[in-house]
Amino acid sequence: MSGMEMKLKSALEELNQVKKRLRELEAVFEHCHDGISIVDRSGKIVSSNPAMQKLYNLSAGDYVGKNVNDLVKEGIFNTNVSARVLATGQPLAIMQEVRTGVRCLTTGVPVMGEDGRVEMVVVTSHDVTELYALKERLRQSQKLAGGYQAELTDMRIAQMQKEDIVVRSRKMLDILDLARRLAAVDTTVLITGESGSGKEVVATLLHRASPRRSEKSFIKVNCGAIPRDLLESELFGYEYGAFTGAAREGRPGLFELADGGSIFLDEVGELPLDLQVKLLRVLQEKEFKRIGSTREVRVDVRVIAASNRDLQELVSQGRFREDLYYRLNVVPLKVPPLRERKEDIVALAQHYVRHFNRRYGFEKVLSAELIDVMENYHWPGNVRELVNVVERMVVTGKGNILGAEEFPLEIPAPEARQADGKHLPKGLGIQEVLRETEKSVILNVLQNSRSTAGAAKSLGISRATLARKMRKYGIRRR
Secondary structure, eight states: OOHHHHHHHHHHHHHHHHHHHHHHHHHHHHHOSSEEEEEETTSBEEEEOHHHHHHHTSOGGGTTTSBHHHHHHTTSBSOOHHHHHHHHOSOEEEEEEBTTSOEEEEEEEEEEOTTSSEEEEEEEEEEOHHHHHHHHHHHHHHHHHHTOOOHHHHHHHHHHHHTTOOOOOHHHHHHHHHHHHHTTSOOOEEEEOOTTSSHHHHHHHHHHTSTTSTTSOEEEEETTTSOHHHHHHHHHOBOTTSSTTOOTTOBOOHHHHTTTSEEEEETGGGSOHHHHHHHHHHHHHSEEEOBTOOSEEEOOOEEEEEESSOHHHHHHTTSSOHHHHHHHTTEEEEOOOGGGOTHHHHHHHHHHHHHHHHHHTOOOEEOHHHHHHHHHSOOTTHHHHHHHHHHHHHHHOSSSEEOGGGOOSOOOOOOSBOTTSOBOOTTOOHHHHHHHHHHHHHHHHHHTOSSHHHHHHHHTSOHHHHHHHHHHHTOOOO
């Protein structure tokens, strides 16, 4: 064999080895579970494997050949790791979020050319969405575990859960405990509180915990939602011929339908004065007359009234009878607004996230950052507003982990002052101002409290929330 033939044979063998190695590399590139992209020194993606296409939920033709900066602008993903590697020449690993909601640990590794410059960047992305969700669930579990109060409080919460009532705050637990005790007697109860704060929940517990519970009727009436000319017939019924259009056999009113049970008169302050007289007679004599009838109807019904208005003020204005007010106000129950029972915010939010997950087939969870935002919001619409906000975030949230950026409402910013009243340094953004203010307030309260429980009470938050914030700011109790 001549020297030329030997060189040719050696070259063919070397070529076959190169082809084999190329096939091996192509197999790794095509079948690797992690996403892989090659970015040239101009920032353009020159190739990408199927795993990366799956992460982006795009075909290769939709993004290969495009500049990475353009893809960030289009919202395909939120950060450009290759640009930073090209600028520094150093490997870099960052957390990257794709528009599909997937979270990735993305690494950029530079490949140097013969000229000593970065010739290309190898970008790999590993899906850590599930791990991140598990981390968030773990943090939530730790948050709940750290929030266990005294054994008695736990028992009270468990009892309320049996009634399908979501509650964590001591204020609301005290109200519900009193309602449970009142349920055993038939005294009239007046529930007051802002709209959406949970007055109907208290009324429902009063009925469920009473001897009149499920086997008897529980009638709910919103006195402000029924037209004035229909309200009397709805409440007290009518006889045939009482007015044009009356049914031939007449019709019983809601008080008759509630006989043996309970009737909940929500927004009782909206009752006209003439109907207030009739209601007073029902409360005192347990009887009334249908419209168009001379026959007295006797009922055994427990009346629970509620109002978000100041009935005493209405009495002074002559719009509510004073004798009826005192007859209703035998035992007053004032439901505190949600902003005064911050411990309930997290419990209610998580409850309704699970509720809407089941309804819409999602698996959303609240991040710790979003929980902080929700706890700092003042909730003028109370629980009703919270339910609406949670539903909106669940149905519009991009990923399974709902972050602080998903919160759709604006939080009023407090004054940028420290606890001692001095202005914070200039140049701080609003987030830094909020953090410094919160940290300073917590430190000040801890220094003037004998225990973390006392500090939490002074701050109007749970001990679990205080413990989490202390960890957040690196504060240790001395």
